[in-house]
Amino acid sequence: xxxxxxxxxxxxxxxYKEAELLDNHQYDQWLELWDEQATYRMPVRVTHTKRxxxxxxxxxxxxxxxxxxxxxxxxxxxxxxxxxxxxxxxRTRHFVxxxxxxxxxxxxxxxxxxxxxxxxxxDAADHDILSxxxxxxxxxxxxxxxxxxxxxxxxxxxxxxxxxxxxL
Amino acid sequence: xxxxxxxxxxxxxxxSISEAINKGELPLGVFNSPEIFELEKKRLFxxxxxxxxxxxxxxxxxxxxxxxxxxxxxIVSRDKENEVQVLLNACRHRGRKICSVEKGSIKNFSCxxxxxVYDLDGSLLDVSYExxxxxxxxxxxxxxxxxxxxxxxxxxxxxFANLDPDAEPLEEYLGDAKWxxxxxxxKSEAGLEVLGVPQRWVVNADWxxxxxxxxxxxxxxxxxxxxxxSAGTLPVPTGxxxxxxxxxxxxxxxxxxxxxxxxFNSLAYPPPMMEAMRKxxxxxxxxxxxxxxxxxxxxxxxxxxxxxxxxxxxxxxxxPAPYMTFRIWRPLAAGKTEIWSWxxxxxxxxxxxxxxxxxxxxxxxxxxxxxxQDDAENWFNIxxxxxxxxxxxxxxxxxxxxxxxxxxxDWPGPGDAYPLDFTEFAQRAFWKKWLATLEVE
Numbered sequence: 001x002x003x004x005x006x007x008x009x010x011x012x013x014x015x016y017k018e019a020e021l022l023d024n025h026q027y028d029q030w031l032e033l034w035d036e037q038a039t040y041r042m043p044v045r046v047t048h049t050k051r052x053x054x055x056x057x058x059x060x061x062x063x064x065x066x067x068x069x070x071x072x073x074x075x076x077x078x079x080x081x082x083x084x085x086x087x088x089x090x091r092t093r094h095f096v097x098x099x100x101x102x103x104x105x106x107x108x109x110x111x112x113x114x115x116x117x118x119x120x121x122x123d124a125a126d127h128d129i130l131s132x133x134x135x136x137x138x139x140x141x142x143x144x145x146x147x148x149x150x151x152x153x154x155x156x157x158x159x160x161x162x163x164x165x166x167x168l
Numbered sequence: 169x170x171x172x173x174x175x176x177x178x179x180x181x182x183x184s185i186s187e188a189i190n191k192g193e194l195p196l197g198v199f200n201s202p203e204i205f206e207l208e209k210k211r212l213f214x215x216x217x218x219x220x221x222x223x224x225x226x227x228x229x230x231x232x233x234x235x236x237x238x239x240x241x242x243i244v245s246r247d248k249e250n251e252v253q254v255l256l257n258a259c260r261h262r263g264r265k266i267c268s269v270e271k272g273s274i275k276n277f278s279c280x281x282x283x284x285v286y287d288l289d290g291s292l293l294d295v296s297y298e299x300x301x302x303x304x305x306x307x308x309x310x311x312x313x314x315x316x317x318x319x320x321x322x323x324x325x326x327x328f329a330n331l332d333p334d335a336e337p338l339e340e341y342l343g344d345a346k347w348x349x350x351x352x353x354x355k356s357e358a359g360l361e362v363l364g365v366p367q368r369w370v371v372n373a374d375w376x377x378x379x380x381x382x383x384x385x386x387x388x389x390x391x392x393x394x395x396x397x398s399a400g401t402l403p404v405p406t407g408x409x410x411x412x413x414x415x416x417x418x419x420x421x422x423x424x425x426x427x428x429x430x431x432f433n434s435l436a437y438p439p440p441m442m443e444a445m446r447k448x449x450x451x452x453x454x455x456x457x458x459x460x461x462x463x464x465x466x467x468x469x470x471x472x473x474x475x476x477x478x479x480x481x482x483x484x485x486x487x488p489a490p491y492m493t494f495r496i497w498r499p500l501a502a503g504k505t506e507i508w509s510w511x512x513x514x515x516x517x518x519x520x521x522x523x524x525x526x527x528x529x530x531x532x533x534x535x536x537x538x539x540x541q542d543d544a545e546n547w548f549n550i551x552x553x554x555x556x557x558x559x560x561x562x563x564x565x566x567x568x569x570x571x572x573x574x575x576x577x578d579w580p581g582p583g584d585a586y587p588l589d590f591t592e593f594a595q596r597a598f599w600k601k602w603l604a605t606l607e608v609e
Contacts, residue, residue: 042536046365047270055272061364061511061526063536070482070531077399077538084392085541157270158506159369163544164536 197560200503290314344582345421358516373547375497382474383422384594386410413589422594423467436479480528489524
């Protein structure tokens with residue numbers, strides 16, 4: 001279903017704002033963007049033949065398979081003084097592009113975006129890149145947009161980064 | 169001449185490491201040395217029992233997975249007779265990989281280069297244009313099947329391979345370690361299954377740091393994992409939960425247990441599961457649990473297969489759930505490792521239990537797990553330091569417990585048991601085994 005220009009611009013601004021919160025490590029504010037029942041998943045990807053491509057993503061087994069409560073526990077950990085994997089914090093830049101929006105019938109919208117996530121740490125000159133398609137579902141609550149679902153389809157079967165102490 | 173000089177260097181290097189290890193020391197350079205990596209490839213991984221995967225990953229005839237021993241790729245398949253086969257993933261004609269995916273199911277394997285076809289058990293089925301190109305009966309098919317791994321062993325559903333045709337049988341190698349591994353694999357009648365697939369990721373850290381940690385590092389938990397404990401994900405009263413535990417040290421295996429309240433000692437397995445597993449354990453194994461220690465938590469089977477069984481909390485709405493992971497640290501280069509992490513669960517457990525166990529695992533281990541994150545951070549860091557000219561010769565202190573602890577005399581299980589898990593007996597045993605393995609040409 002097509003959507004009007006102003007809704008498109010609003011949702012575009014919403015996902016840019018979200019990326020800014022992540023890159024600025026404003027995790028409490030980021031968590032507020034999520035509905036109480038939200039799910040945040042990143043299925044493990046397994047290399048299959050072209051004939052068995054439909055089995056690539058393990059929909060029931062992920063690198064992330066989070067409730068909002070689990071995201072909150074991860075964030076609470078990051079706020080301690082002993083979350084070594086993020087101290088010093090990763091320098092991330094979420095490049096979010098190719099926004100496609102579909103209106104779903106229950107006042108919800110599906111947002112598909114491409115993500116290029118740059119990550120650098122400490123004084124190293126090298127960096128990791130994580131590339132993915134994200135499929136989000138959002139709705140409006142009290143005039144604010146909220147995520148009810150995110151699924152991250154990573155373009156890698158074997159991850160090329162030390163850990164996932166960051167959010168995609 | 170050049171080669172000879174290199175050989176002398178190798179033996180000199182090993183002699184200096186040997187001298188250090190005998191004093192309870194270790195030169196930091198072992199964690200990022202191309203020379204040592206080459207030695208490990210030829211003398212260690214080519215002669216060890218390497219874990220490849222679990223039988224439940226290939227439940228049906230035709231199922232296959234691709235697995236590695238360092239740089240060698242293998243197809244682990246289930247053939248038409250329901251037998252597990254471990255086949256070198258290289259066509260006998262030009263050596264091309266006949267399987268380029270991680271997993272699937274198939275009738276037979278066909279090489280994309282010239283079309284040679286192999287059965288699931290590795291036998292050569294068809295050579296393209298055989299009669300015209302080679303002549304009738306010129307190629308004896310039984311000589312040109314896929315190469316089988318020189319030695320294969322399956323114990324408790326776990327598939328291992330050894331590149332050494334003269335290796336001692338797997339069961340003999342496991343030996344007394346089976347007494348402790350039973351606690352991981354033998355909790356229920358149906359045994360274990362893999363949830364999902366193994367997670368894989370590459371870290372710039374040496375495989376030995378991970379093995380050294382899992383074999384006998386109860387000590388790091390209070391500080392490395394302080395944030396996971398304070399966030400409530402690891403539900404223990406304090407970071408010292410392994411301090412007054414027990415550490416088991418054997419030549420090829422080490423493990424550790426906590427000594428806490430009964431709730432922790434069960435690692436959050438619900439009472440009915442705990443009772444059921446008690447019936448499966450033998451009297452000596454039960455006697456160990458009766459001493460007030462937990463089920464074994466961390467462990468490593470030499471060289472690079474680690475185990476962890478622990479409780480994890482992922483919601484305030486339900487009690488913590490136990491989770492279990494098997495993992496291998498596949499060396500890719502000096503200071504570079506691919507981690508393979510499996511989430512294991514009792515096959516006959518309820519769906520609710522499996523789901524809770526999966527979530528507890530995910531927030532604790534795997535690339536996103538918060539315990540795993542902080543472990544990898546340490547190992548990455550050390551591997552970078554180890555590259556330095558001065559720091560590679562730096563001697564590390566491996567003496568913990570050496571002067572104050574003696575093995576317990578009343579311990580019902582095999583191996584040397586020490587009454588603390590904040591100690592380094594199992595780590596010293598790991599390094600002795602590592603060195604002894606590298607010393608044999």
